[in-house]
Amino acid sequence: MPTGYMAYYGTPNFTRMLPTGGSSKTVNETTVIDMLSTDPGDYYKTRHTDARVPMNVQAFTDTGEGSAVLAVYSRSELFPPALWGAFVSQNGDQYMNPIDCVAPGTIKVIPNGTAAQLAEYQKLYPGTIAMSKSNDGKLSVIDQTGKLVTVGGITVQPISYTNPGGSARKAQMVITESGEDKSMVLSLSPGKQGVQYTITTSPINEIPAPADDVTWSALLEALSNDKAVDVLGSDLKRVKHGLPRNYIAFPNGLRLYVSSTRPTDTDVPVGSIGIGW
Known part of the structure; x- marks a missing residue:
């Protein structure tokens, strides 16, 4: 029954304890769903169209230009029900559209979002947290300066030094980032594929130790090229x-x-x- 008729001809009767054991209250307020400013279907016509749920309206009665419909629905038993909405003005095939929540403390993940987009979202909805997800799965947020920083990511790049033995390949370092923090450690592989350097017990090639000392540059070259350091x-x-x-x-x-x-x-x-x- 349309909410207009309910409000005019009858009084809803809903009495409950919330939570159980609390005081008993009867809810008899008039229900109003306002979609005059924003039709939830407008956003999803050109964005995330696969997020909608097809719906067939077989009959409805309304005294105005249409009906604002809210539904609690789950697309899978594996996940909790969600809130969906649509503005219905005719019968036939239509869509129910996901309704977002912008309460403080909620997180919005924007695919390949820029620093400007994240900042705008957090400005429009104070207290929320905007994040960007790149195609390779990395999550980023904006720091206090408005710069996009990874939540937790790693990169592998060559260490800055000179190979004393002239080998082409340099040792690598792993850079771990979390927010504004950054740490560097020696890598045991030439990349992020998890393939370890070849390390044999009897390397054929040797790297001469510079001067009278065994330097880190010689050790790094030996590690990344499966060579030995000529100590003597x-x-x-x-x-x-x-x-x-x-x-x-x-x-x-x-x-x-x-x-x-x-x-x-x-x-x-x-x-x-x-x-x-």
């Missing part, structure tokens, strides 16, 4: 090679033997020195 260098490697046979080799090829017994080596260079026998 050619001179110390030469020294290390002769230690099991009690001698130290010098860059000029001569050797210094320190032993209690005579060396049995047959390739001792002329000019080498022996101590101890």
Whole structure:
């Protein structure tokens, strides 16, 4: 029955306790649904058309230009019922349209929303929170300066340094952002696909340690290119090679033997020195 007839000819009788156990009250106010300023169907004619629910109006009676209809309806048993509305002025196929809520504390997610759109929404509806959702699923909000910042996102990019060994690929860092906060950590993969760097136990290629120190740049190059860092260098490697046979080799090829017994080596260079026998 139209609300106009209800208000004129009868008094609604609805008595309840809300919540249960509270005081009992009878609700007999006149119901008014005002859609003269905004027809909910106008918005959905060109935006989010698939959000509407088809409806067939078979009959209605009204004393004015049409009927403002509100319905509680759920499209699936998995989700709570929602509020839908339509302004009906004729029989036939029409649509019920979702009715939004702009109460303080509610969140509005705008697909690929710009900083200006988010700011405008929060200005029009004070107390609400506007968010932008990009095509890859990232959520963003605006900070105190009006800048669009990610709620929680990561990026992977090269670390700023020079590879001492000349490798083309650089180590990567992971940048984690939340609002205005940003943190950087060393990445164990070259991208965001979750593929780890190749790390073998016996790398073929070596990176010479710059000067006398093992630097972070050398370690980063080794990590990202599956290489080893030459900690000893050619001179110390030469020294290390002769230690099991009690001698130290010098860059000029001569050797210094320190032993209690005579060396049995047959390739001792002329000019080498022996101590101890």
